[in-house]
Amino acid sequence: MFKKLISNILILSVIVSMMPATALIATAASLSAMSDTMSSQTISANSSHVIRFTTPTGAGTTAQTIVITFPSGFNFTSKTIGTVSFTHGASTGAESTETLAASPSATAWGAAFSGTSNVILTLTTPTDGVGSAVLAPNDKVIITYDSTNSINPGTAANYAITLNANGDTGSITVPIITNSQVAITATVDQSLSFSVSNNAIGFGSLTTSNSRFATSNGLGASAEPTNAHTLSASTNAASGYSVAVSGATLTSGANTITAIPGATATALAPATEQFGIRGNLASGSGSLVAPFNGAAGSYGFGTSPLTTQPFASSSGASATSVYNVNYAANIAALTEAGSYTTTLTYVATANF
Amino acid sequence: MKKIIIGLILLVSIGSSIVYAKDLTSAHFIVRDPSIGTGGGYQSSGSFKLYSAGNTNISGNGGTSTSFVGRDGFLQYPQVVSAQLTPTVNGSTVTINWSATTVADGYTVSGYKIGRATVSGGPYTLTSIGNVVTYDYTNQAPGDYYFILQTLDAFGNVIATSNEVTATVSETLSFSISANALSFGPLTVGGPRYATTSSGSSTLTPAHNIVAASNASTGYTIIYNGTTLDSNGNTIAPATISGSTTGTPGTNQFALSLLSQGIATVPTSYDQTSQNWNFAQNTLSTIAATTGPTATATLNAYYIANIPTLAASGTYRTTITYEITANY
Numbered sequence: 001m002f003k004k005l006i007s008n009i010l011i012l013s014v015i016v017s018m019m020p021a022t023a024l025i026a027t028a029a030s031l032s033a034m035s036d037t038m039s040s041q042t043i044s045a046n047s048s049h050v051i052r053f054t055t056p057t058g059a060g061t062t063a064q065t066i067v068i069t070f071p072s073g074f075n076f077t078s079k080t081i082g083t084v085s086f087t088h089g090a091s092t093g094a095e096s097t098e099t100l101a102a103s104p105s106a107t108a109w110g111a112a113f114s115g116t117s118n119v120i121l122t123l124t125t126p127t128d129g130v131g132s133a134v135l136a137p138n139d140k141v142i143i144t145y146d147s148t149n150s151i152n153p154g155t156a157a158n159y160a161i162t163l164n165a166n167g168d169t170g171s172i173t174v175p176i177i178t179n180s181q182v183a184i185t186a187t188v189d190q191s192l193s194f195s196v197s198n199n200a201i202g203f204g205s206l207t208t209s210n211s212r213f214a215t216s217n218g219l220g221a222s223a224e225p226t227n228a229h230t231l232s233a234s235t236n237a238a239s240g241y242s243v244a245v246s247g248a249t250l251t252s253g254a255n256t257i258t259a260i261p262g263a264t265a266t267a268l269a270p271a272t273e274q275f276g277i278r279g280n281l282a283s284g285s286g287s288l289v290a291p292f293n294g295a296a297g298s299y300g301f302g303t304s305p306l307t308t309q310p311f312a313s314s315s316g317a318s319a320t321s322v323y324n325v326n327y328a329a330n331i332a333a334l335t336e337a338g339s340y341t342t343t344l345t346y347v348a349t350a351n352f
Numbered sequence: 353m354k355k356i357i358i359g360l361i362l363l364v365s366i367g368s369s370i371v372y373a374k375d376l377t378s379a380h381f382i383v384r385d386p387s388i389g390t391g392g393g394y395q396s397s398g399s400f401k402l403y404s405a406g407n408t409n410i411s412g413n414g415g416t417s418t419s420f421v422g423r424d425g426f427l428q429y430p431q432v433v434s435a436q437l438t439p440t441v442n443g444s445t446v447t448i449n450w451s452a453t454t455v456a457d458g459y460t461v462s463g464y465k466i467g468r469a470t471v472s473g474g475p476y477t478l479t480s481i482g483n484v485v486t487y488d489y490t491n492q493a494p495g496d497y498y499f500i501l502q503t504l505d506a507f508g509n510v511i512a513t514s515n516e517v518t519a520t521v522s523e524t525l526s527f528s529i530s531a532n533a534l535s536f537g538p539l540t541v542g543g544p545r546y547a548t549t550s551s552g553s554s555t556l557t558p559a560h561n562i563v564a565a566s567n568a569s570t571g572y573t574i575i576y577n578g579t580t581l582d583s584n585g586n587t588i589a590p591a592t593i594s595g596s597t598t599g600t601p602g603t604n605q606f607a608l609s610l611l612s613q614g615i616a617t618v619p620t621s622y623d624q625t626s627q628n629w630n631f632a633q634n635t636l637s638t639i640a641a642t643t644g645p646t647a648t649a650t651l652n653a654y655y656i657a658n659i660p661t662l663a664a665s666g667t668y669r670t671t672i673t674y675e676i677t678a679n680y
Contacts, residue, residue, distance in 0.1 A: 034680040037636065039577070041527070041675050158524055173523040173568075173678055179532045182560065182672045184547055186536035186581055186588070186657055190665040236662040238586065319662055352665065 029056040031163055031170030033140070039147055041180040044154045048147040051161070051172070058137040059125050059166040062104070066123040067164045068143060069115070073153025073176075076118035076145070081111045083146045086123060088139040095142060096133035107131060141165065152176050191236045193320070194243070194348035198229035206257075206331045206340075208271040214327040224296055227324035230282065231346060233314070234321065239351035240314035243323075245292075246345050248305035249275045250329060252338030257329060259301035265294025274330040276301045277344075279312060284321030286314040299328045311346065431456035434512035435464075435485075435501050439519035443526070444567035444645070446489040446497060446519045453503040453512055465502040465510070472498050472516065493569045493645050494523040524567050526648070527574075527676040531560035539588075539659045539668075544598045544605075547655035556597045558652035562640070564616065565649065568678035571642035574616070574651070577673050579633050580606045581657065583666030588657055592621065593629035598656075605658040607631045608639070608672075615649035616640040629656055641679070 031053040040047040051068060059066065070076070081100050086109060089095035100123070104110035109131055110124035123143075125131070135141070153159060153176050161172045203212045204220030213221045214228040235241045249259035260266045260276035268274060276299025279288045287293070289310040291300020302309055312323055435450035453461050463483045467476030476498075481487050489497070497519050503512040536545040537552030545552045547559045566572040581588040591605035599605045607629035610618045621630040622639050630637075640651055 032680065035677050037575075037677065038675060040673055158522070160522065170680070171523075172680065173525055175525040175527045175676060177527055177529075179529065180527070180674050182529060182532055182534060182653075182674065184534045184536070184581065184655060184670050184672065186545070186547075186552070186668040187538045188583070188659055188663050188665045188668065189538050191662065234662060236665045238584070238664050238666065
């Protein structure tokens with residue numbers, strides 16, 4: 001009896017001594033530095049998950065697994081492995097990215113969903129135990145689910161996600177709440193400013209010998225001034241603004257001074273009846289519209305009376321633009337005597 | 353042989369520290385009127401022991417040790433039916449309920465001490481709780497807890513100790529946002545606007561509260577993520593503002609600030625106490641953190657916006673996502 005007992009003890013000793021050393025030292029440990037960063041903790045919302053942890057043991061041989069189990073309520077039913085990524089490394093920012101495939105191979109980790117609503121994800125070590133890089137002890141692991149088909153539970157509560165990395169275990173509690181987002185609105189009201197620097201200008205006496213230009217003092221000039229008046233415009237409209245002009249040519253009773261016709265600016269010609277307008281951009285952004293965009297000495301008007309003829313425009317929100325505006329007139333030898341007047345109206349419109 | 357061993361045991365037991373009932377002296381203890389006994393956990397103390405082959409009763413007439421008389425006789429125990437504890441876990445709170453201890457023979461219950469331990473059998477941390485039948489342990493860290501209840505007589509002596517009960521507390525994270533839709537109203541060049549739950553304000557006003565609590569042993573972190581205000585590609589620039597409640601009117605600014613109501617710590621760049629504001633686009637950014645289990649912590653959230661002259665008109669929108677994570 002005693003001999004038999006000794007014999008059994010010896011046999012057991014031999015068996016134990018023949019077991020692989022790894023089997024003797026394999027121990028489960030607790031995962032550390034665990035977190036799940038979600039893009040939304042709102043009930044029933046699609047949310048990404050960035051699950052991080054550090055595994056003390058690692059996984060360096062075949063058929064070892066990392067298992068992530070979401071609690072009931074999460075829904076990954078239609079999720080595909082292609083929307084999951086797996087990286088790991090000794091330090092943050094130096095992780096190796098592993099290839100995931102339906103079954104493990106020499107170059108890929110196996111990856112498969114299981115359980116109700118695919119709440120369980122099992123990653124299995126490559127057949128060579130390495131893959132892109134061996135999952136070494138104390139590696140920092142990052143497993144990411146994008147938000148596609150990753151649906152939060154419909155009930156607000158705490159949920160514990162359990163992790164098992166080759167026997168190292170841990171859990172992460174995440175709260176799912178009614179609404180984790182704050183929507184904020186603000187308005188910027190439309191603005192449009194527009195001004196005319198002088199509302200009464202004059203040519204003085206017209207003559208056949210040279211062109212006359214209107215001036216702000218009403219006396220007129222024979223040389224083109226800087227401007228008769230300015231137009232200033234600004235807007236915060238995203239598409240800018242337009243300035244249009246309307247009105248008739250110079251008129252005295254039934255007599256008129258012929259407006260400069262045509263779609264483009266025309267050079268002034270003394271001793272012929274002409275009345276025209278020319279603008280140029282003094283500051284800011286914006287541009288003149290033909291026929292009012294002529295060079296010095298070239299003016300335009302079009303068919304009198306004008307009806308909201310485009311004069312200038314800006315294509316985007318702009319700070320104040322200033323336009324110089326000049327007026328030129330010529331008369332013929334037999335132009336009827338009289339006092340010629342007209343009123344031109346400028347209108348700015350924002351393009352909202 | 354057996355007789356020799358028993359004899360040795362008896363010899364060891366009968367040492368010089370043994371005091372027989374008839375030999376009691378007043379140097380070691382006080383006898384309280386009317387009697388003391390060996391019930392309720394008082395079988396021994398550091399000062400004396402009561403031994404008797406049968407029952408023992410010591411009675412006295414006064415409150416001091418000079419007036420008692422020890423007599424051999426029957427042992428008188430308090431007639432106590434100890435409370436039965438029922439633990440209930442709700443989040444990080446363990447509520448212990450019990451029916452009042454019942455006593456007889458002139459005993460009364462003056463109150464209780466409740467004990468909590470993290471291992472079965474104690475040691476227990478005892479808390480005097482008065483004459484009540486329920487007690488809450490709030491904000492308990494995750495783990496297993498063990499509870500007992502001691503019943504106190506009119507003199508504050510323990511006359512009964514309940515059986516131990518156990519409860520398991522899981523990790524909890526509570527998180528809420530008091531409002532999910534805010535507005536600045538119309539922004540102006542002349543001064544800042546602050547978002548509110550209605551139509552904004554021109555005076556510094558908190559927009560909403562963020563309320564969080566966790567029993568996580570290493571606390572929690574609150575983060576946010578989002579983009580700045582946008583209107584069809586026109587944006588109000590994220591800003592960093594230091595030491596100002598108004599920012600810089602007439603410039604392009606959108607920022608966030610938090611005021612902690614005591615428990616959570618807000619990073620300096622977001623701390624409204626210092627009138628600091630910040631907004632980091634598309635970046636998970638920490639706005640508050642704790643380092644241990646905390647009761648409910650409240651943060652007041654402020655939002656500011658300034659616009660420059662001719663900021664593009666339109667309706668500007670953004671959505672900011674807040675998230676809480678336990679610190680593992």
